[in-house]
Amino acid sequence: MSINAPLPDADVIIVGCGPSGMAAAVELAEAGCSVIVLDMQPTPGGQIFRNLEANLCDTSLAGQSLLAALGPAYRAGADLIQRFRACSRIDYRPQTTVWEVRPDGTVGWLQGMNVGYVRGRQVLLAHGAMERPVPFPGWTLPGVMTAGAVQTLLKAGHLKPSGRIVLAGTGPLLLLLANQLHQLGVKPALVGRTDRLSDSVRAMRHLRPGGLVLLVKGLGWLGRLKLAGVKSVTGLENLAADGAQSVESVSFTVGGKRQTLPCDLLIVHDGIVPAIDIPNAAGLRLQWDGPNASWRPATTPDGLGASTLPPEMSAGPCVLRVTGDARKIGGADAAMAHGRVAAQAILAALDHGAGPSAEALRAVDKALSVRPFLDAAFPPGLAQDLPDDDTIVCRCEELTAGDLRAKIRSGFRNMDALRGETRCGMGPCQGRNCMVTAARLLQDETRAAGCLPTFRGRPPIRPIPLGAVARLSGLAPRATIRLTLEDKPENASEDTVDAPAE
Template structure:
């Protein structure tokens, strides 16, 4: 069994069948909940995930982490163990280290595992691809020694690694404070926290304060911030930020309260929130809209998670950022909808949709306060000058503005000018920045500017993997005729 695979789950090999009632993509909170629910109802269920073990980002390495002290990672982390066990007992087929690189409107899922590729057919698909960190393009963010907070947390959960050199954490949002608390509990070093939350956001968030105070977020968040502030200097109201060094990070320069400061650093961890991971959904042709509250692209879904493409639902943070608790209920809601469509008799034996919807409403109470308070500042979303925007192709903000000046109208036209979004990340690290930068330059809304046009494969795969695809009679004839 590979490290992190749940006891009783299928090993990381090719799918055992060509067709499944339900294919769930992503083994985070939403995907685990969805797969357990559909499999327990008797539907043939395939759960695909690209990591070595289940859990997604929130519960990463939950079955294999060397960090065993339960208080270190927190009770919210260990809550995922029950869902991992439920999937293992449900009869769902689970494949880890599977790269899903294609999904079309016919519900054909293209995936690669163990060096080979194949397609499986689904009666229903539940996308639970989760979130990724919002780009944080500041001067010097590509220097060695600069990482995202999420990357640092992955190392902590997977290997128990924490910083031991001069470390600065910069940005805002719940994950920033959670990471800081976890690092400190494991004996790691944090020299300073630079909080980029805008002061005006506190006033804007006040109308949502009551819901937040009565939500599950409030007490946990307050305790965590007190824990961190008791051990680490925190600088609030940071309005400018840059990483500097000759070949690698040596110092962080910032401005707060109108005063410019420099702090020596060997490691800078950046974070300003998370956004839905939309690439696979967009490549499948699912309709998306620009969310002016969360400042990102979100899929257009109904209350059950159903999308504009028949048979495909989206659950979890991929449907809009709501946190792990909400993701679990979104996964169960999407699963129940699939059961109602494919096995109505089985649906009568599980929790009613009304109860699941009520639980989701409770889990998302207070979210508006967090979205408003931690709305990232414009200067940290829309860079200028020589700040790199597209890391894969090393395209700067100035390069993009110059392209707009000579006729580039949107992200897809920009590809022809600068190759932005054409590298290995397929726009994940630059897409939002490009949209907002071009929107501001052209005096249009992000909705009008649009996003990259995404096609399969949405993840890098080798020619050898493609060559390993099963050969159908029609495909062989097409090549011979050619």
């Protein structure tokens, strides 16, 4: 970088304070590094250990039964959170959203009405996963929520669902949540799984010793639900929610027969996928993960990302690493193991060590060894087929699959042209819920092959109040220069290439 390069604010900036972010932060801080951890949530833990500290302190009867229902996997985060809190070298900044990350280690943040940039010599993206978007008829109705949303309300809102509840989809989280609800005295009207017995049979050849524990756990969940008399089906297809102002009924097909059930709350889950909003906007190369049917950042085993920006747009080498579920879906144990690997790689990059230890790398492999089994047992179901023309794809701009298909046929045959023409992906969620479906529709209509195309991500990737921008801090004029991106109209008089420093 040029001589005007501002001094770094920390050795390492970590985005996200879940299992991988905390594990990396502790490893780095204990080795003497200064670490800034930026996280959207008010307390450490990520989604899996959400609100764990407060729930552990709750000695009331209701608090104890909630902890019992959430189980040992939830309490398992207590030790790591305690070690994280004990590190004085960690500058922990909760309730802070990240709206820009650049390959050179610059990170744009927003906390309340304060907004600014911080710079790290190295940056670790540990921002986690999201639930797979599942466009089906009626998925925008009030009363349709994801399994993760309901778990968050349990953990951090002490709220349990009531009324007529239907769970639909696939994956361990769906079955786990059904069991947690049952333990809290909530009986769902139906657990409808899209996976089939044939998936489980096929998955068996991927079973590794570590997967046996999961298999026993899963069979236990199924057994308890059966004992409790919770109705359950497999092979559910063509899910639809109906209602005027909120969900009133759900319909689905099982074994060729269409069924309809009255319903107040439809809980959907189709597995989790890496959140690629930050990597995509940072210009990191993405790759398609076939077994998980999702994008993931292309990284080295220790998490180093690959910048796709042309050299003239990058100030020095890419210092971004990705870890945890943001890199590859693996769950909390794999995330903590990889957080340590990424931290050791960062230490080596900062001339503090020899790189990831064989022991740390083995721990990652061991934790990830169960994934092929889970991927095979719970293939994407709700999102497997492309939606019908009448189904909304872009929730923010209320665009249907039919709207997008028509525009693609009329000539908008790449993602950014489609976005510019329709506003698909331009609403507040910035494509988080529509991008994968839009890309699949585009590829289907144009009969293209290869990695699914993405929208070009641009900062800010989360909305910033205008009043906050006026108070932006940490601005280094030369470091904030951005070249015009090639899919934007060129304006020769616009001085965006080499603005003078003040």
